[in-house]
Amino acid sequence: MNKRLSITLLTAPAMIVLLGVFILPMLLMLMLSFQDDNQAFTLKNYALFIQDSFYLEILWRTIRVSLWTVLATLLLGFPVAMYMAQASGKMRGIVTMFILAPHLISVVIRNFGWVVVLGEKGWINETLMKLGLIEQPLRLLYNELGVVIGLTDSFIAYMVLALATSMYAIDPSLSKAASILGASRARTFFTVTLPLTLPGIIAGTTLVFSLSMSAFVTPALMGGTSVKVMPVIAYEQIMATLNWPLGAALAFLLLGSTILLVTLYTKLIETKRYKEVFAS
Amino acid sequence: MSKVIDVELRGIIKKFQNNVVVQDFNLQVEQGEFIAFLGPSGCGKTTTLNMIAGFLDPDGGDLLIKGQRMNGVPPYKRELGMVFQTYSLFPHMTVAENIAYGLKLRKVGKQEMQERVKRVLELVKLPNVADRYPKQLSGGQRQRIAIARALVIEPSLLLLDEPLSNLDAKLREELRDELKRLHQEIGVTTIFVTHDQEEALALSDRIVVLNHGFVEQIGTPLEIYNQPASEFVHTFIGKTNRMEGEVIAIDADGIKVRTTGGLLIQAAKQAREFSLQQKVIVFVRPEKIKLSDTGVHTGANQVEGHLQLASFLGSYTECEVVAGKHTLSVKVQMSDKSAEREAGTTVYCNWDAEDVLIMPAERG
Known part of the structure; x- marks a missing residue:
């Protein structure tokens, strides 16, 4: 055949x-x-988005929360990936297992776990108050911080695995070469390890950003009514208000913004040099 | 003129867990010397180099570079040049950026930097690749750039970690000559790690032969080749014929040995003392044996045998001759017409008494 x-x-x-x-x-x-109530063509659903700053604010909040999540997963994930890159094959397997294991539990259950930990009477606030470090409980939940914590927990595995895959490809003798040429550990990290991890950084950040932009469960559970993001209001329009056309328009605006931002971002980073170095 | 010692190892010891990988290593490297650490894998040569570079810390003994104790000093403060087996060029930097890396860290001015990069590229005979990325270069070119990158900082000491072993045979020889030329030109003190005895013999002023973490012998290539300190050194450096036997006579001229295979071998006086009836091992290098068709003696030793195998290898032919219960390996030069002999013919192996090396059989 x-x-x-x-x-x-x-x-x-x-x-x-x-x-x-x-x-x-x-x-x-x-x-x-693009339909109104009488199923005639209209642009009003999209026009509303520009006219009413309420929706723009929500889009900006969605982007902001996603960017914080990207930053948090990157900073927390980098050392883990670096550890994995220099560990033995067996140790890499064990770490990968630990990173993926939480994903065996439903995200709903995991988010409720965070509610227990971060709540006003959660153990973080209880402990800090008992130690006398704070007088009022900290607000760790039902705000943007809570959502970022929840999303970071959900998506850090993607970041670590993307970074680690990129780091496995770096010849360990390169750090030795930098060191013998006179570079301190910090210098070696910034001039050799970091630039060579760029493909993994791009993969991890775009992945986590896209996932965070479209996340629904975590913002709904850990943001409460005060931290509404695009997927949540699109859901509300469709399920609660039953305004399907507006809900659909919001969903497409979210999709469009995500694609636009990711494209701009990769275009910005993937310079001529990047292509020459990393093209296979 | 008094000698300047650039590197000194004093009783260096290294253990991995309970495994001793380097045992009591003592060495003084003079300024401008080219030293090879030679041995099979796992002999401790690379471990020792890594200790000199600062990637590992010795568990005992002192390491001195230019008279300064270096134990515990990190690699980036040692002012050394190093070339790795895998080239280890930074893939995200151009050739010029790779070479300038060490200069930048030393805050060399831009103009001087460009000049030095240009000069060192000319030194390694690659003046036109400055703007290329390492992956656009061949293996041999990459290794030349790695050498240039190590040399441009004018290191007090150049460390070479099997720099030729990832190259194919022809390139390897070419780059070997290149290393020799560079060393003659700039005279930087060099320590070269290799498992290839030919490379060590060709390049070095002195060779340190290592085995299982022990220094077997330190000497010039000629000393190592002609006066090996141990059976290991002799068998590791080049091919050899090995026969066990017993001393049957000692006189002013030399020693007579009867081998277990029934040959009578006349040897010249040895550096070691032997006694009658002592169990010994006799060595003769394949290239020292000459083949003849008639029984006319051309050396102190002659044995009759028949040619079992002849492998034509270009500039020479490697023959196997069965004599008594021994199979002797013989290297016949191309110019010798005996290279054209057929397998099965009767031949005579001749060699001089001076070409026989005797070692005591395994102590204990």
């Missing part, structure tokens, strides 16, 4: 499923977002 034909046939089942449950509904949603 022709190779091309066999590939087409083998991928056909997946393609049909994707077309039926993903592409078609997406197109229907897109059409819906």
Whole structure:
């Protein structure tokens, strides 16, 4: 059989499923977002977004929370990835297992775990108050900080694995070479390890950013009513207000912003030099 | 003129867990000397180099560079140059940036930096690759750049960690000559780690032969080759014929040994003392044996045998001759017409008494 034909046939089942449950509904949603109550064409759902600063603020908050999550996962994940890069194969396996293990539990359960830990009567506030370090409980929940903590917990695994994969490819003797040429450990990190981890940084940050932008469960549970993000208000429009066209428009605005930001970001980082160094 | 000692190892010891990998290593390297650490893998040569570089700390003894005790001093404060087996060029920097890396850290001015990069590129005969990335270079070119990067900082000591072993045979020889030329030109004190005895013999002023963490012998290539301190040194450096036997006569001229395979071998006086009936091992290098078709003696030793195998290897032919219960390896130069002999013919192996080395059989 022709190779091309066999590939087409083998991928056909997946393609049909994707077309039926993903592409078609997406197109229907897109059409819906341009309809008014009488199913006539309108731009008012999108116009509303620009006119009412309420929605722009929510979009900006969604981006802000996502950026903080990216920063937190990057800073917390980098040392773990560096440890994995120099560890033995066995140790890498063990660390990977520990990083992925929380994902065996539903994100809902994990978020409730955080509620118990971070709440006003959670053990962090109880401990700090008993030690006399604070008088009033800290607000760690139902604000942006709470959402960032929850999202960081949810997505740090993606960051660590993306960074580690990139670091495995770095020849360990490069650090030795830098060191013997006179570079301190910090210098070696900033001039050798960090630039060579760039592909992993790009992969990890875009992945975590996209996931954070579209996260629904964690902002809903850990942000409460005060920290609404785009997926949450889109959900509300569709499920509570039953304003499907507006909900659809919000969803597409979120999708569009995410794609735009990620594209700009990668274009900015992937310079000519980057392509020359990392192109395979 | 008094000798200047650049590197001194005083009773260096290194253990990994309970495994002693370097045992009581003593060495003085003179300024401008080219020293090779030679031995099989796991002999401690790379471990010792890593201790000199500062990547490992000795568990005992003192390490001195230019008279300064270096134990515990991190690599980046040692002012050394090092070339690694895997080239270890920074892939995200151009050739010029790679070479300038060490200069930048030393805060060399921009103009001087450019000049020094240019000069060192000319030194390694690659003046036109400054703007390329390492992956755009061949293996041999990469290693030249790695050498340039190590030399440009004018290190007090150059460390070479098997720099040629990732190259193919022809390039390896070319770069070996290049290393020799560079050393003659700039005279930097060099320590070279290798498992290749030919490289060590060709390049070094002195060779340190290591085995299982012990220094077996330190000497010039000629000393190592002709007066090996141990059976290990003799067998590690080049091919050899090894026969066990017993001393049957000692006189003013030398020693007679009867081998277990039934050959009678005449040897010249040895550096070591032997006694009658002592169990010994006799060594003769394949290139010292000459083949002849007639029984006319051309050396103190002659044994009759038949040619079992002849492998033509270009400039020479390697033959196996069965004599008595021994199989002798013989290296015949191309110019010798005996290289054309067929397997199965009867031949005579001749060698001089001076070419026989005798060692006591395993102590205990």
